[in-house]
Amino acid sequence: MYDAIAFDLDGVLLTGYHTAPAVYRRATVEALTDFEAGVEEPPAALVDPDDAATARRLCERFDVPAEPYWGYREHAATVLENDQIREGEREPFADVDVLETLAGSSALAIVSNNRHGTVRFVREYFEWDEHVGAAYGRAPTLAGYDRMKPDPHYLRTALDTLEVDPADALFVGDRLSDIETADRLGADSALLVREGERPDGDAQPTFEIASLEDLLAVEPPAE
Numbered sequence: 001m002y003d004a005i006a007f008d009l010d011g012v013l014l015t016g017y018h019t020a021p022a023v024y025r026r027a028t029v030e031a032l033t034d035f036e037a038g039v040e041e042p043p044a045a046l047v048d049p050d051d052a053a054t055a056r057r058l059c060e061r062f063d064v065p066a067e068p069y070w071g072y073r074e075h076a077a078t079v080l081e082n083d084q085i086r087e088g089e090r091e092p093f094a095d096v097d098v099l100e101t102l103a104g105s106s107a108l109a110i111v112s113n114n115r116h117g118t119v120r121f122v123r124e125y126f127e128w129d130e131h132v133g134a135a136y137g138r139a140p141t142l143a144g145y146d147r148m149k150p151d152p153h154y155l156r157t158a159l160d161t162l163e164v165d166p167a168d169a170l171f172v173g174d175r176l177s178d179i180e181t182a183d184r185l186g187a188d189s190a191l192l193v194r195e196g197e198r199p200d201g202d203a204q205p206t207f208e209i210a211s212l213e214d215l216l217a218v219e220p221p222a223e
């Protein structure tokens, strides 16, 4: 058994590949309006920036202070998405029930590129607190945005919280970037391919699984 198993959130524990783009569009418009930017249709690059540098550059163009604007935008998106989750638009996959059994032998964590406020909300709302000892999403800062996976920052933070060495941990994700995240930290990885196609690319997961229930039979490979 692994000392710790960390899970990606979107597409692994919670239905939906990621936060709906409409959430970020609305959050961006709300934030720009409150900062009196005078922009009605924000550019796509500000709604979904590639990185913090892009967000900073566009904030400068619209004459809004980048850091406070970003914190506002992330908070607005969190409020919107958490409301959608309460309304049932995103829900746990049925096989998430297996967490209770897995928690009997491994410490569990959630590590997501989603916002920390939504990750924390989800853990509490679906009453996973008892089984999931650490939950990290991206911090609502521009620096936090640049630390998203495949940067192993948040996975490292979660394993530190659980006091587990990455070599004794498994990270479960549905994207090849999740596999790369685990590789970069020296953890094993499981690629969850729920249905349909395996994502294309070079990353080599330690395991490939079709359901979270497959984790019950997973053992660390012998040295």
Ligand SMILES: [Mg+2]
Pocket: 008, 009, 010, 011, 012, 017, 173, 174, 175
């Ligand atoms: Mg995912």
